[in-house]
Amino acid sequence: MKATFLEELRSRDLHSLAEYSRNCPAETARAAVAKGRADSLEDLAALISPAAEAELEGMARISASITSKYFGRAMRLFAPLYVGNECVNNCVYCGFARRHDIERRTLTVPEVGRELSAIRALGFRSVLLVAGENPKLVSSGYMEEIIRLARSIMPSVSIEIAPSRVADYKKYVGAGCEGLTVFQETYDEKVYPTLHPSGPKSVFWWRLGTPERGAEAGMRKLGLGPLLGVNEWRFEILAVALHAKFLFKRAWRSQISVSLPRMRPAASGYIPAPGNIPTDRQTVQIICALRMFLPRLAIVVSTRESRKFRDGVMGLGVTQMSAFSSTKPGGYADRADSGEQFHIDDSRTPEEFAAALRARGLDPVWKDYDASFGLGG
Ligand code: SF4
Numbered sequence: 001m002k003a004t005f006l007e008e009l010r011s012r013d014l015h016s017l018a019e020y021s022r023n024c025p026a027e028t029a030r031a032a033v034a035k036g037r038a039d040s041l042e043d044l045a046a047l048i049s050p051a052a053e054a055e056l057e058g059m060a061r062i063s064a065s066i067t068s069k070y071f072g073r074a075m076r077l078f079a080p081l082y083v084g085n086e087c088v089n090n091c092v093y094c095g096f097a098r099r100h101d102i103e104r105r106t107l108t109v110p111e112v113g114r115e116l117s118a119i120r121a122l123g124f125r126s127v128l129l130v131a132g133e134n135p136k137l138v139s140s141g142y143m144e145e146i147i148r149l150a151r152s153i154m155p156s157v158s159i160e161i162a163p164s165r166v167a168d169y170k171k172y173v174g175a176g177c178e179g180l181t182v183f184q185e186t187y188d189e190k191v192y193p194t195l196h197p198s199g200p201k202s203v204f205w206w207r208l209g210t211p212e213r214g215a216e217a218g219m220r221k222l223g224l225g226p227l228l229g230v231n232e233w234r235f236e237i238l239a240v241a242l243h244a245k246f247l248f249k250r251a252w253r254s255q256i257s258v259s260l261p262r263m264r265p266a267a268s269g270y271i272p273a274p275g276n277i278p279t280d281r282q283t284v285q286i287i288c289a290l291r292m293f294l295p296r297l298a299i300v301v302s303t304r305e306s307r308k309f310r311d312g313v314m315g316l317g318v319t320q321m322s323a324f325s326s327t328k329p330g331g332y333a334d335r336a337d338s339g340e341q342f343h344i345d346d347s348r349t350p351e352e353f354a355a356a357l358r359a360r361g362l363d364p365v366w367k368d369y370d371a372s373f374g375l376g377g
Helices: 005-009 014-021 026-035 041-047 051-071 109-121 135-139 142-153 166-175 204-208 210-217 233-250 279-294 306-314 348-358
Strands: 074-084 126-131 156-160 180-182 222-223 255-261 298-301 320-322 364-365
Touching: 005 204, 005 233, 014 041, 014 233, 026 051, 026 233, 041 051, 041 279, 051 279, 074 109, 074 156, 074 222, 074 348, 109 142, 126 142, 135 142, 135 348, 142 156, 142 166, 156 222, 166 210, 180 210, 180 255, 204 210, 210 222, 210 233, 222 233, 233 255, 233 279, 279 298, 279 306, 298 306
Parallel strands: 074 126, 074 320, 074 364, 126 156, 156 180, 180 222, 222 255, 255 298, 298 320
Antiparallel strands: none
């Protein structure tokens, strides 16, 4: 294993492996499924191949059984809280990008408190604080303040904000933050700058090293993900799987999760190339293949996905889901429907969603972390 994931990624030829996957013979795919697990990236490439799509029912059975062995019947639920849509970046696919003339807003600390109370009243005990890249949030102490506030209301607090330094992450961990999510969007170093033409996010290696810095600062949970739609998806799945495997070894104290967001319509007007977004069936295949490659990997599916799809993947390999999300700052206390980063597709209430989980024999778990912080459930 290399010293950093950047070195690890650069040492691999994942494009050739993705090509191998696309052309994998049916007998190789069948043999990979019959093994019941993926011991290598080559096995994973066979499992996500077009040839393995015909083996999906068998993969689903294996994946469900591994998931039940390592995670039981639990489905952990969380709510994302968008605290601000001010952003200095210009990601070509995002409705919050700097070039868009939209109403910009960062919630005040009391407004964040109102949102947290609304989220708690919905039943959630695990929150993900999300913000665009706004350097003032870090320099002003705002992030620490809202993390502390969130921890006074919620047992489990994670962040999805601009990549920061270890010193900043240490402050957030000290304020009660336990998890850090950062989507690499694409692991292709050549494609990356075409999607992120300006702003701090244009620096590929700084973003790529974020989970390692989070682990160094003591983050207990590290979340990763490609943005499916911006590049050839088999390459991205192989890369995020490699990243997760690297972190299982390097950050062995942390829980590692992967999200598989597929692009949804947003105000950006970005149109993904046909074929870059996996179909529903291919996404199920990805989930099962990742489960067979990394049995302890937490797999997250959000409300970007349709109700039908989310119901279909319950119990197959997914271990965490958001519900009743709002992607608009201030959107929980005031559920008006504008200024969103992207549209959500499953708008069931938390109770309706929990009932759907129970109907499939799963236990909705509202609180992701039972630490001895003395907070009620
Ligand atoms: S994806 Fe994130 S960093 Fe990029 S423009 Fe949107 S909010 Fe900003």
